[in-house]
Every structure is written in structure tokens, then in C-alpha cells.
Amino acid sequence: MTEVVPPLGLQKIMGVAAISPSISRVGNRVLGGKDNYLADQDLVIELEKSAPGQYAAAWASREFQQRVLRYLAGTVGVRQFLDLGAGLPVPEARRVNTHQIVNFARGIPEADRPIVVYVDNDPICVAHGRALLATNEQSHYLLGDLTDPNLLHDPAVSTYLDLECPVGVLLCGVMHHVDENLDPAGIVHGWIEVLPPGSFLVLTHLFDPGPNNCLHEYAVSCQARYLEALGSGWFRTREQIAGFFDSLRMVTPGLVRPGDWWPGGPSLRPGSVAERLLLAGVGWKPRDPADVTRGPNRLAYNLAHPCCCAGSHRLLTGKASSRSARIDRPA
Numbered sequence: 549m550t551e552v553v554p555p556l557g558l559q560k561i562m563g564v565a566a567i568s569p570s571i572s573r574v575g576n577r578v579l580g581g582k583d584n585y586l587a588d589q590d591l592v593i594e595l596e597k598s599a600p601g602q603y604a605a606a607w608a609s610r611e612f613q614q615r616v617l618r619y620l621a622g623t624v625g626v627r628q629f630l631d632l633g634a635g636l637p638v639p640e641a642r643r644v645n646t647h648q649i650v651n652f653a654r655g656i657p658e659a660d661r662p663i664v665v666y667v668d669n670d671p672i673c674v675a676h677g678r679a680l681l682a683t684n685e686q687s688h689y690l691l692g693d694l695t696d697p698n699l700l701h702d703p704a705v706s707t708y709l710d711l712e713c714p715v716g717v718l719l720c721g722v723m724h725h726v727d728e729n730l731d732p733a734g735i736v737h738g739w740i741e742v743l744p745p746g747s748f749l750v751l752t753h754l755f756d757p758g759p760n761n762c763l764h765e766y767a768v769s770c771q772a773r774y775l776e777a778l779g780s781g782w783f784r785t786r787e788q789i790a791g792f793f794d795s796l797r798m799v800t801p802g803l804v805r806p807g808d809w810w811p812g813g814p815s816l817r818p819g820s821v822a823e824r825l826l827l828a829g830v831g832w833k834p835r836d837p838a839d840v841t842r843g844p845n846r847l848a849y850n851l852a853h854p855c856c857c858a859g860s861h862r863l864l865t866g867k868a869s870s871r872s873a874r875i876d877r878p879a
């Protein structure tokens with residue numbers, strides 16, 4: 549058999565096997581997308597051996613986002629969202645991409661549909677996102693790096709947002725890909741500082757419950773695989789993750805497993821290992837710092853944010869790390 553000689557200058561025929569896994573393609577794989585390669589699929593198999601239940605964890609996290617976004621768009625009345633580290637779109641038929649969730653939240657008239665700005669630093673995500681949003685004037689997909697909070701004032705972003713009004717900012721499944729050397733907590737605090745008062749921060753993060761917990765070994769093993777394959781994927785402690793929300797009021801029930809944030813009812817199963825290695829929370833930036841301890845005031849919120857038709861809030865007083873925080877009920 550004669551050997552096929554590649555054309556001059558072509559050293560090797562590139563195939564899917566030559567591609568290394570990427571953060572966004574692995575995320576796409578666990579959410580049932582088709583925009584991933586063998587290397588991504590192999591990594592998910594490896595992660596599954598380290599911490600079983602990767603698919604369930606990815607969906608628990610996405611369903612958390614779904615409940616939060618319905619609450620923010622439908623109940624609170626937030627009309628603009630910034631999804632940082634948005635990833636590859638989930639197949640449209642699942643209807644769980646941010647713009648799909650907020651557009652169809654209960655009680656939103658078609659003329660009042662929220663603006664959604666997606667940002668990712670992976671050009672493949674941007675290309676796929678733009679293709680999906682080609683006919684959607686309310687949603688935009690931008691290339692950008694979330695480690696610089698001044699991105700909010702970059703005309704490429706700010707042109708779509710009204711920075712006098714609250715923004716719902718999502719940092720889901722991404723801050724654990726930011727190296728400690730870059731000061732991830734400082735980056736999140738930077739975002740909180742530049743956001744308009746009344747804004748919300750929605751965050752999910754890989755969680756290491758510590759050496760005295762039976763799940764610790766899973767976290768250590770899973771983190772080792774992430775770092776080896778992707779160069780990032782740090783499991784952080786509850787205190788570290790809670791620290792991201794400093795200066796914000798936590799929306800009840802605080803910092804919990806994604807499936808425990810306003811679930812539809814008691815859980816019917818204990819949750820996979822991978823699900824228990826995630827924490828999720830929502831924080832609210834009050835109008836003035838005193839509001840952090842004073843308690844929510846629905847009327848004041850309405851007056852302060854006329855662009856939001858604020859509904860009932862249930863906010864925890866105190867920091868995310870305080871499990872015994874008092875729960876304020878709306879008047």
C-alpha cells in the first residue's frame with residue numbers, strides 16, 4: 549500500500565485525538581451538548597472516577613441558575629443580566645440558556661424582555677453563542693476576560709447595559725478556574741464595587757469540605773485531574789467561597805448545595821458525590837452599606853430602583869459564612 553504523503557508544510561493530519569480538553573467543551577459535555585471532542589469526553593470519564601455524579605452535578609448547578617434567574621427576572625424584576633464565563637450554549641431545546649430562562653420567566657411581557665450580555669474568553673464559545681443569538685436583539689455574546697472588572701465600563705459591554713440600574717451578574721462554574729495568584733476574591737470584590745446598587749451576584753464554585761469530611765479525598769483527587777488536564781479547577785473551602793460575598797446580603801437560604809437553593813420540595817435522593825462538592829449562593833448589593841444589617845425594605849427598594857418592579861425579597865442578614873443568620877421576611 550502506498551503511503552499518503554501530506555502536502556508540503558503539513559507535518560501531521562490534525563484529528564480530534566490531537567486536541568486537548570478545554571474548560572468550555574468539558575462543561576458542554578456534562579450538560580449534554582455535542583460541541584466537544586474525544587479528549588473532553590475522556591476527561592469527564594476520568595472525573596467521574598474521581599468524584600461520581602458529574603452529570604448530575606452539572607445539571608444541579610444549571611437548575612439552580614434556572615431558579616435564581618426566574619426569581620430575579622420574574623419576582624424581583626431585574627431587567628439586565630451579565631453572564632461571565634458563560635460557556636458554550638446548551639442545546640436550545642433544553643431551554644436553559646440564560647436568555648431563554650429570563651425571557652420566559654413568569655409575568656414578563658414580550659416588550660419588557662431582559663437584556664442578556666454573555667462574556668467568555670474562549671473564542672469558540674463566542675462563535676457558537678453568536679450563531680445561536682443571530683436573530684435575538686436583546687442578547688449579545690462578547691469575547692472578554694472576567695479577571696478585569698473594568699470590563700463593565702468597556703463600551704463593548706456598557707453599550708448594552710444601563711449602569712444606573714441593577715444588574716444580575718452570574719459567575720457560575722468559573723471562579724474555580726481563576727488561580728489564587730490572581731486573587732479571585734479581589735476580582736469578585738472588584739465586580740461588586742463597580743456594579744450599580746441593587747445588583748445581584750449569582751455564584752457556584754467547586755467545594756472542598758476539608759480534611760475532617762469524608763468527601764475531602766474526592767475533592768483532592770478531582771482537583772488533581774482538573775489541574776493535570778486543564779491547568780485549573782481549584783476546590784475551595786466554605787470560608788473562601790463565602791468570602792466572595794463579603795459586603796453583600798445573602799438571599800436565603802445562603803450558601804448551600806445548588807439543589808438546596810429554593811428546591812421544589814425535599815430532596816428525593818442524597819445527591820451524588822460531585823453534587824456535594826459544589827456550593828452556590830446569591831448575594832444582593834444594598835443601596836447603602838447600612839442596609840447589610842438593617843434588613844430589607846421592599847418599598848425603599850422600589851423607590852431606589854424604579855427600573856425594577858421589585859417584588860418580595862427574602863434576604864439573610866449577615867455574611868454567607870453565618871449559618872445561623874436571621875431570615876428576614878418581606879413586610
Ligand SMILES: C[S@@+](CC[C@H](N)C(=O)[O-])C[C@H]1O[C@@H](n2cnc3c(N)ncnc32)[C@H](O)[C@@H]1O
Pocket residue numbers: 571572575609610632633634635636667668669670673692693694695719720721722725
Ligand atoms: C465550566 S464553564 C461554565 C459555563 C457556565 N457558566 C455554566 O455554569 O454552565 C466555564 C467557562 O468559563 C470560561 N472562562 C474561564 N476563565 C475565564 C476568564 N478569565 N474570563 C472569561 N471566561 C472565562 C471558560 O472558557 C468556560 O467557557
